Amino acid sequence: MKSIKVTTALVAAGVLALTGCGSNSGSSSSGTLNIVGFSVMEQANQKVFAAFEKTAAGKGWQLQGSYGASGTERDAVLGGQAADEVHLSLQPDVAKLASAGKVASNWADNATHGICTDSVVVFGVQSGNPKNIQTWDDLLKPGVKIVTPDPGSSGSAKWNLLAAYGAYLKETGSDAGAQADMKKFMANVVSWPSSGRDATTAFENGTGDVLLSYENEVILARQSGQKLDYVDPSTSLLIENPCAVVKGAPKAADDFLAFQKSAAGQKLYVETGFRALPGVDVGQVSVKGANDPSNPFPTIQNLQTIDADFGGWDAANTKYFDETNGILTKLKADSSQ
Amino acid sequence: MSRRRLDRGAGLGLGAAMIWFSLLVLIPLAAIVVKAAGGGLATFGHVLTESETRDALLLTVKMSVLVTVVNVVLGTLIAWELVRDRPRRVGGAAGVGEWLWGKVRVVVDLVIDIPFALPTIVAGLVLLSLYGPHSPLGLHWAPTTQKAILVAIAFVTLPFVVRTVQPVLEELDTDVEDAAASLGAARFTVLRRIVLPAVLPAIFAGASLSFARGLSEYGSLVLLSSNSPHRTETVSVRLFAFIEQSNTESAAALATVLLVVALLAILVLDVVQRRVARHG
Numbered sequence: 001m002k003s004i005k006v007t008t009a010l011v012a013a014g015v016l017a018l019t020g021c022g023s024n025s026g027s028s029s030s031g032t033l034n035i036v037g038f039s040v041m042e043q044a045n046q047k048v049f050a051a052f053e054k055t056a057a058g059k060g061w062q063l064q065g066s067y068g069a070s071g072t073e074r075d076a077v078l079g080g081q082a083a084d085e086v087h088l089s090l091q092p093d094v095a096k097l098a099s100a101g102k103v104a105s106n107w108a109d110n111a112t113h114g115i116c117t118d119s120v121v122v123f124g125v126q127s128g129n130p131k132n133i134q135t136w137d138d139l140l141k142p143g144v145k146i147v148t149p150d151p152g153s154s155g156s157a158k159w160n161l162l163a164a165y166g167a168y169l170k171e172t173g174s175d176a177g178a179q180a181d182m183k184k185f186m187a188n189v190v191s192w193p194s195s196g197r198d199a200t201t202a203f204e205n206g207t208g209d210v211l212l213s214y215e216n217e218v219i220l221a222r223q224s225g226q227k228l229d230y231v232d233p234s235t236s237l238l239i240e241n242p243c244a245v246v247k248g249a250p251k252a253a254d255d256f257l258a259f260q261k262s263a264a265g266q267k268l269y270v271e272t273g274f275r276a277l278p279g280v281d282v283g284q285v286s287v288k289g290a291n292d293p294s295n296p297f298p299t300i301q302n303l304q305t306i307d308a309d310f311g312g313w314d315a316a317n318t319k320y321f322d323e324t325n326g327i328l329t330k331l332k333a334d335s336s337q
Numbered sequence: 338m339s340r341r342r343l344d345r346g347a348g349l350g351l352g353a354a355m356i357w358f359s360l361l362v363l364i365p366l367a368a369i370v371v372k373a374a375g376g377g378l379a380t381f382g383h384v385l386t387e388s389e390t391r392d393a394l395l396l397t398v399k400m401s402v403l404v405t406v407v408n409v410v411l412g413t414l415i416a417w418e419l420v421r422d423r424p425r426r427v428g429g430a431a432g433v434g435e436w437l438w439g440k441v442r443v444v445v446d447l448v449i450d451i452p453f454a455l456p457t458i459v460a461g462l463v464l465l466s467l468y469g470p471h472s473p474l475g476l477h478w479a480p481t482t483q484k485a486i487l488v489a490i491a492f493v494t495l496p497f498v499v500r501t502v503q504p505v506l507e508e509l510d511t512d513v514e515d516a517a518a519s520l521g522a523a524r525f526t527v528l529r530r531i532v533l534p535a536v537l538p539a540i541f542a543g544a545s546l547s548f549a550r551g552l553s554e555y556g557s558l559v560l561l562s563s564n565s566p567h568r569t570e571t572v573s574v575r576l577f578a579f580i581e582q583s584n585t586e587s588a589a590a591l592a593t594v595l596l597v598v599a600l601l602a603i604l605v606l607d608v609v610q611r612r613v614a615r616h617g
Binding site for chain 2: 071154201206
């Protein structure tokens, strides 16, 4: 009996020790800041973390990142994972944290509407663009193989599919026309990987002729020496990734968020392929891996936004991605039958 | 005195085993079932009638059954080769042949476990380079065909039957086989009547593990399967999508269905094994 009690005590002590590590204090001026981000942020954040730790506000703080698919990270934070700031792919993921009380309900009431990083949807193509993919219409040609992540499991896929829908809507002028084009588009998709990163990996290994992806993701892949090219289409969608401070986090979390949006922070993000937030002047930055490093971000002729062209995420999610009745959900489910 | 000490030790052992087992297995499994039940029967109905999920489930079960059958045959064969078969002495090259076979056997014995040791996402990447669009073998199966899924599941489940059958074969005394042979039993009869009954439980244990593992495989399929609805989408990928959409009720319901399928398979395999063992 005695040894059972001892064992129980030891186990209990162990559990307490483990859970004790997760707490953070609200008023200290040094410690660890836990940043929870969607997967693409992992490489981009390394330099931003280091730079912030060198600023006056970041002095004494150690930043620690935790990364995964946007929805997974959202659920992890909901489930109690230690987090001081979240930086996710889709606005609804942060909104869900807000409605659960993890994030202040007015998190988006600021100059950038709660957005920390911007990019656009581009076509990744195999080296030398052998199929000469230039426009959204090129994707509909018979025999063109498209790779795009699964909108069911990946936030980035929703950006991609909405960009396509928006482009076809603009071209055909009607929902019916856009849907007819999307049907052809879906029929050409040969692979629906579970995340944006998996899609890039599959594409680099020869799957498909076109990879629908974020501009920053493709530029980063090229910076890492991957052999693929990309094309900025003349119509695209502005990708806006939201960020917010978690309730009860130390003030340094607010400071970090401000640093991310500052010219210094944005410059570091730009170097890894993101587009600077509107109104932030990062000066002339040479971006390795861009088609033209000295002019890395050509103006997109028709740049649509989720708010102006799709009525915001709530409306778009219901109309296009509802699990049973979403337009794109249904088109996808029927695509290979 | 000694009797009491033994009892206490045994009790403690059982207690520790049950606590560990409960923490690791029973409580999480119960939590899944409770979560699924929270959505009511409607959730199960919805999950099972939705054609995309149903097709994913059928595909996964089909692939796992196929791979398990292959594993039972080839896994047993590999185990046999590793333990028993030695090349016959043919002419003068016999010495070299035997030496070489010995080396090959050592290497194969080591390599068999690699599917266990390798992170499955790496396995997926390796298999994609071998069976993908750039296949040096000319086999362009991945990621658009079901063959790619078969290859992935076969790869990650290969060691199960081999590693369950191998130790049994090693322990098996060849005297009985020799005796049977000396009494005039044909080679096949010896295999069927003496070797097979001894290794059968091991083969079926390996088959259960292999089937259950195949059912739940995710990592290697991430890159190797194109996840096209109704065609190459497996149930684990579908489940992941439910979780990402915060549809935890559906995810739990589907997980419960998978649990039931795995349990049924283990039951069926057990019954079949008893039947076969009885009728030889």
